[in-house]
Amino acid sequence: MQKRIAELLKKNQLSITESRKKILELFQSANGALAHADIEKQSGEHFDRVTIYRTLQTFVEKGIIHTIPTADNSVLYALCKDECSAGHHHDNHVHFICDDCGTTYCLDHVDIPAIQLPIGFKAKQTDIVMSGVCKECNV
Amino acid sequence: MQKRIAELLKKNQLSITESRKKILELFQSANGALAHADIEKQSGEHFDRVTIYRTLQTFVEKGIIHTIPTADNSVLYALCKDECSAGHHHDNHVHFICDDCGTTYCLDHVDIPAIQLPIGFKAKQTDIVMSGVCKECNV
């Protein structure tokens, strides 16, 4: 696990530092998306908040994580699939937020349906965020 | 036009004030969604920004306007259809942001398709935001 993390950083030409290792570890062991505040808490407040901001930015740029838009306009982050790289994200999947437990899921296997737009409109990207009750909280 | 605005306010049990009239007017003559900053500028900086925040909140609560989530986590507002009321929004339509001119459209006549979720997930709401080129900017 530790090895995989180091390799992932190397592959992206990032030096291996405590904060980067720890933050990646948090993402890999989380079962949903994480907010900046989650990381701050879960890392035991070892790192400056600025460091966390910069680490997240770097990871997004490198295609290691992607951001998830939410209805309440907070920012969430989740691991990208292997196909993503610097400047080329391929995170075309549906996101699901559980109203009950608050967990945000990347539903990688749910396809984005084609949507017929009015004449003249040409879509390049489709973001779908659903909410309701997740499989853990269901009954 | 002025009369319609006054009636809309009355129908929602809101007193008729300069700021509310002006802000409603801006929404009715806009062809897309508006951000707080747009309203601040377009109103000629006549109103305090706090007043604008509070007016927007009130309008959202009454079902006169609705918020639109965006990828860059800024907040946009647009007029609701007549069916919306306090505590009961029915704005289940697709939103479209033009990469070219920046206009955000409510596509009222585009239906949200059914999306098959993994077992155990139960959806209550679906938000779809598409982006690309709008009918004005197309060619």
Added chain:
DNA sequence: TTTGTTTTGCAACTAGGTTGCAAATGCCTA
């Protein structure tokens, strides 16, 4: 017009995020 209620503007505050810079850490090569 008077009176009571609602709304406004101002100032002060909060939360989330960014920037500049010196000190600390990590990487590379001898």
Added chain:
DNA sequence: TAGGCATTTGCAACCTAGTTGCAAAACAAA
């Protein structure tokens, strides 16, 4: 494996968007 260069970190200061308390102004009802 130590030394030197480049990158990253932590701190302080700053910025922007949004919120709150309160007195003054505007509005609605009588």
